[in-house]
Amino acid sequence: SIYLKMLADEKDTAYIPFKNGVVKVTANNTELLNFIDVDGYIWENQIINREFKKVTDFTNDFQDFIRKVSANDDERTKSLELTLGYLIHTYKDKTDQKAVIFNDQEIDDNPNGGSGKSLVLTSLSNFRKLIKIDGKSFDPKKSDFVYQRVNLDTQILSFDDVKKNFNFESLFSLITEGITLEYKGQDAIKLPVQQSPKILITTNYTIGAVSYTHLRTHETGRN
Numbered sequence: 589s590i591y592l593k594m595l596a597d598e599k600d601t602a603y604i605p606f607k608n609g610v611v612k613v614t615a616n617n618t619e620l621l622n623f624i625d626v627d628g629y630i631w632e633n634q635i636i637n638r639e640f641k642k643v644t645d646f647t648n649d650f651q652d653f654i655r656k657v658s659a660n661d662d663e664r665t666k667s668l669e670l671t672l673g674y675l676i677h678t679y680k681d682k683t684d685q686k687a688v689i690f691n692d693q694e695i696d697d698n699p700n701g702g703s704g705k706s707l708v709l710t711s712l713s714n715f716r717k718l719i720k721i722d723g724k725s726f727d728p729k730k731s732d733f734v735y736q737r738v739n740l741d742t743q744i745l746s747f748d749d750v751k752k753n754f755n756f757e758s759l760f761s762l763i764t765e766g767i768t769l770e771y772k773g774q775d776a777i778k779l780p781v782q783q784s785p786k787i788l789i790t791t792n793y794t795i796g797a798v799s800y801t802h803l804r805t806h807e808t809g810r811n
Contacts, residue, residue: 595628597679604676604715605630606640618642631741634717650711657704672708676715678743680782685763687756687787689795705790709746712788716743723750723791728758736771738785745785752793763787 595603595610602613603626610626612619620640623630658664671688690705712718719742721734726747728734738745745767747759767784769777789795
């Protein structure tokens with residue numbers, strides 16, 4: 589095997605590749621770099637298939653959508669925008685791991701769909717390589733190959749529309765220790781936390797948080 593240094597986000601810097609270069613994003617600046625000027629290789633299917641153009645007016649339909657699903661509340665809008673930024677920024681601190689949960693505005697045992705969760709997933713997939721797993725049929729005990737659609741280039745792993753009474757504890761090792769990729773007829777690949785995808789869960793139900801471990805390993809985004 590040959591070791592390749594892949595381009596990775598840093599704590600204070602994100603890199604988003606487009607057709608015409610790599611956008612370097614920091615808190616105060618956005619800069620378009622040539623591919624040859626970045627320190628690392630880039631997976632071809634992580635490159636966004638359009639050219640980057642810098643704009644000064646950020647008013648758009650998606651911004652309006654985010655505000656509306658946040659009930660036009662300033663604090664909720666800011667919270668959702670920060671959550672989306674966290675998911676797009678692929679840097680992971682092994683000492684502070686989280687799972688992001690998108691739930692409905694009314695959190696109870698009755699499902700309330702149609703609140704825009706799927707559209708948010710689609711928006712994220714336009715920036716980062718996102719793999720979606722059917723949350724209703726997900727059961728890690730049934731097969732060793734539950735993550736066979738996940739690859740080394742996967743940046744967000746979404747458990748979409750998980751069922752009522754979803755066993756959140758089944759994801760603890762995935763969140764805190766990394767992911768093991770197993771494919772039929774091939775050796776398993778163990779990815780540490782820093783190289784594994786960020787975890788996103790969408791649901792129409794509540795997810796129990798009954799222990800300190802739960803509180804340490806998940807954040808809730810209500811939309």
